[in-house]
Amino acid sequence: DKGEHKHFMHKEIHEQPASLARVFGSLIDLQKGRLSGDLDKVDFSGVRRVVLVACGTAYYAASVAKYWFEEFADLPVELDVASEFRYRSTPLRDDDMAIFVSQSGETADTLAAVRHVKGRVRAVLAVVNVPTSSIAREADHVLEILAGPEIGVASTKAYVGQLALLAALALKAGKDNGLVGTDAETSLAVAMAALPRLVSETLSLEPMVQQVAATMVSARDTLFLGRGVLAPLAFEAALKLKEISYIHAEGYAAGELKHGPIALIDEHVPVIVFASSGPLFEKTISNVQEVIARGARVTLITDPQGAVLAKGIGDHMLIVPAVREELAPFVHSIVAQLLAYHVAVLKGTDVDQPRNLAKSVTVE
Numbered sequence: 001d002k003g004e005h006k007h008f009m010h011k012e013i014h015e016q017p018a019s020l021a022r023v024f025g026s027l028i029d030l031q032k033g034r035l036s037g038d039l040d041k042v043d044f045s046g047v048r049r050v051v052l053v054a055c056g057t058a059y060y061a062a063s064v065a066k067y068w069f070e071e072f073a074d075l076p077v078e079l080d081v082a083s084e085f086r087y088r089s090t091p092l093r094d095d096d097m098a099i100f101v102s103q104s105g106e107t108a109d110t111l112a113a114v115r116h117v118k119g120r121v122r123a124v125l126a127v128v129n130v131p132t133s134s135i136a137r138e139a140d141h142v143l144e145i146l147a148g149p150e151i152g153v154a155s156t157k158a159y160v161g162q163l164a165l166l167a168a169l170a171l172k173a174g175k176d177n178g179l180v181g182t183d184a185e186t187s188l189a190v191a192m193a194a195l196p197r198l199v200s201e202t203l204s205l206e207p208m209v210q211q212v213a214a215t216m217v218s219a220r221d222t223l224f225l226g227r228g229v230l231a232p233l234a235f236e237a238a239l240k241l242k243e244i245s246y247i248h249a250e251g252y253a254a255g256e257l258k259h260g261p262i263a264l265i266d267e268h269v270p271v272i273v274f275a276s277s278g279p280l281f282e283k284t285i286s287n288v289q290e291v292i293a294r295g296a297r298v299t300l301i302t303d304p305q306g307a308v309l310a311k312g313i314g315d316h317m318l319i320v321p322a323v324r325e326e327l328a329p330f331v332h333s334i335v336a337q338l339l340a341y342h343v344a345v346l347k348g349t350d351v352d353q354p355r356n357l358a359k360s361v362t363v364e
């Protein structure tokens, strides 16, 4: 039932404050400011590498998590899409922790990748939304994102749930290997627990996002840029737009622009930039200046401090709530989802059932 919403996707976007509160509630004991619950069954002590495998949007969630495992736990990460990983001769060791991310738990390539590593690594973790799924059944440990049923083919609340689970898991890894002390654990746990409220605030940007969407409907090509933890978010934003609006969209790490894609830029190519204020901000802004100099129409998505530092650069600015830099993908992803949704609605495409796509891809 879509309730008051025109599409399941819209409903699911708006469910995120609740679904996020549910998953963080299962991972964090707020009274104590500690990780808890399901994470207790996973032990990273002695683990030397994380292997992260998924497809599509789940892969982009895993791509964000790579930054977190490096940052919180100082662990090397082997990251790949399942359809490549399963056919590679990647060396696997018994001190590898293998993590598979899948909303449905039925994606054929991801399931095959699970079977490929089973018995050859320390443990197989399944980060899923469907605990009775094939991938969950074959894993050593199941971690549920608790997003509730996701009907829209374009993943939204499952993606954000995957981010939540993976952020807490990376923090657990840092704790298990002695890198994250009690104070750091509490400060991150408290910051994570505040995310449902910040996501809800971000949702109130919808009317402004709609205005930006109106400027993108007639575009043939679009570019999404981000740096650091927001680079994979830019890839996900591009995927979301292309799958439901059929507009060609590419996501790039902002620093890669000058190595080729900048050749595409002219006034007909909307450029969407995700940037949070912080050490990488200036670098991203100088990339933005490069595209503006080539006539691009830029929308900058940043936080209040970034808005001040950016001094009105670009054609549009969307200001998301301030949040710790590592956790910025949570608020930026909401804007990315709303943007794709409203462009698709304005184009009149079948938002919940886009052409050629299935909710769960059970062919290889």
Ligand code: M6R
Binding pocket: 055, 056, 057, 058, 101, 102, 103, 104, 105, 106, 107, 110, 153, 154, 155, 156, 240, 243, 357, 359, 360, 361
């Ligand atoms: O069920 P899964 O998470 O394994 O699905 C993976 C992809 O097929 C899925 O994320 C797909 O990319 C979505 N349509 C993205 O919105």
